[in-house]
Amino acid sequence: QSDQLCFNVSNTVTSYWPNRNIQEHKIDDHMCYASLHWLDHVCAASRDEIVRLLTVLETFFVGPKFLFWLEALSAIGFSRNVGAILKEIEMILSHPWSPQYDKLESFIRSAIQFVDDCAPVLHASPPHIYLSALAFCPPSSAVYLHCASYFPNLARPLRHSTYLSHSSQPSQLPLTATFSSDGSYVVVGFDNGEVRAWDMASDRLILKDPSPVSAMAFSADGCYLVWGCENGSLHLRNVSTGSFVHGPLNLQGLAPSAVSAVAMVRFSPDGGRFMACTRKDVLSIWCSTT
Template sequence: MVADKRHVSQHPDPWVGERRLGHIVNRSGGLFLFVETLSQYLMKYPNPKPPLDRLLEGPSEEASIELYKLYLAAIESRVDSEEAESRLIARAVIGVAPHRALCDEAIAAFTGLKLATVSSWVDDLSSLLYRDPTLHGGIRARHISILEYFTGSSCPLDFRVDLKQANTELGTYCLRTMITKLRFNICKLETSYRANSEIEDLSERVQKHIPNILQYSCLYWSNHLCSSVDQASKEVCEYLDTFLRGERVLYWLEVLSVMSRVPAAIGALRNIIACSRIFEEKIINLADDALRFVLAFLNPISTSAPHIYISALPFAPSESSIWKTVCKSFSNVMKVSEGRMTMWPKVAAVWKGHTDHINSIACSPDGLNVVSGSDDMTIRIWDVATGKSVGEPLKGHTSSIQSVAYSPNGRSIISGSADHTIRIWDAATGEPIGEPLKGHTNAILCLAYSPDGRNIVSGCVDTTIRIWNVATGMPTGEPLVGHRQYIRSVAYSPDGLHIVSGSDTIQIWDAATGKLTGEPLTGHHDLVTSVAYSPDGLNIVSGSRDCDIRIWDAVAGV
């Protein structure tokens, strides 16, 4: 391929030759990635023979080491390690990579460098990076191992990207961008009478009026700021205070509204509140007030950007920070003459919203939310701090919800229903993920995630247990059969190797094979309704209709 590109003569003296080709094969270790990167690297040279010979010098090492040596050669040949601008660009490109690839123009705007400087840097590293046309030219690594190399110990310090420094810089860039570029009615909407979904050209308006770096900043500013445990700098705290204290926080919600990303505001503000050790108390208080505003008025904010000012702001408590800091800027909003709150209410002792029996609840791993499943066929997500229901109920099941659970990373929720199906939901948006999981022939009474989040185990009235692959939504293997009555409770061991189930007896299963391990655990005199593993996995605890709780040795089964 390189020979074709460079028109290097292959006859009668092939420029690669069998000797070089043999060395390339040995050093690649069978990795196509090595060969592809090598080809991209050599294309930069009018005569690729000398750089290839330099790479092939010395004895061959492990494939991963050879790959990293190739990455280093590509970097050293094109990047000046002493040039501060190169390091600045690298930190920006690598720092945004986990979230959204940004184009040359956005990186230049963030860093304050000339566009030509950024473009030249990307061009010089074209063997490792490329511009993705599907992401508006966003700069992406050709393979995830390139990102790992740039940030890992194998990369020399001269070129290594300090992620801590990168996140600090990017967090500052984001705040600065929002402070300078956010404005009222940013998409120039002509009326408040139409919901966002009814504006035919809204996506075009977003692309026209909200620059790429502003979109990125509005979505990911807190991810960067909260990535460190170190005390935030005075500059960052001043930027945060400016952003959260005043109308800019409303303009930020406006951007998220037209982008259909309002739940991102909840996550961002919670990130700040959770980092109380690194931010000043006044910042935490402002973030908490903004979070209460978003949660209280999530529906109008999500439905229509103009209604942030029409259906939300006028009803904010008169002594809330958000109202006190913006009321002068919005003096013409509707006045509430009676019944307006003075302060945000304290957490309610009773959370109301469901219209029928609640069968299952679960806390999110970070403790900030609770999910509930009810006979009213809906699932609700609740904010622990306020006791308010977050967003609309999750609807999709056609019968009562019997069991709910959060994934270990808190990003997904699973629900099991009397309609014989399991559903997976996005915990942030409340949207269903994929199609319902089907296979059981009766009501599903219990669910649990595996510790790694890759599998789900379910227990059913049909007396079977099933293990499901989360990625495919398909059952793994045949149903686990061994109980004579319906399965009331299931749980994974902390190491994910075993599953315990409660029914007429207690059974322990091999999670990989679905086979029983040992004899049933007997001792209860009635149906076993709940089982759980101890955190160290050495014991199992069970509860039964016989009014007893029993503790069992998980290994010996006694």
């Protein structure tokens, strides 16, 4: 079945449809079985045969065939099996009787990280294994090194952030993001209250606030950043100097039941004022300088 394992093995016609909107992918039964159970046959083989199969696997698996295999499993709804299969291969390679397969071992380690980072993509859409998962794979990853050259027209990010690649834990989910007007900064707010700004060359921490950030906006000149939090507070910061201008600002005179998360913040065109609107439709306007 290895010759049939190719790009678009799932015969998907568009990247806009997730798996849940596709009634059935056109993958034959033999390919389905081989994609799911090839490791079972490796494990059932004799030790000498396993060594031979690992040599074949290093030649076959290290490269784009790995992505084609992921595509097949995504299409038939078994992408969640990938991690366990890869870890089983890693365990076989660690046996004392196993010869050194440096390239395969390095690739499997990167592949495990790749599927962990991109699990939602693998589950949702075969085309986005290439368009999203591979595109955002760190260039230092063995998966990227051995696969990316086969897809020369793939869109690539301008730069990779090592911070974002480690921010997918439940305690650090991105809630809101915005660019400065000139595109020199991008800011992301996380549900643990952390705000990070990237100057498109290197990232730096702006703030760690005790309340999750719910809305952000830059002034027209890109010098100031205002953000609102789930607890209804507002913060204004000078992006260039990193210093606080105001904050935390709170709506005074409201009953506790009227205080709610900030849903939107905006600057006036001249940057002299900013407004905030809460989820309970309370609107406030503030002076940026006093």
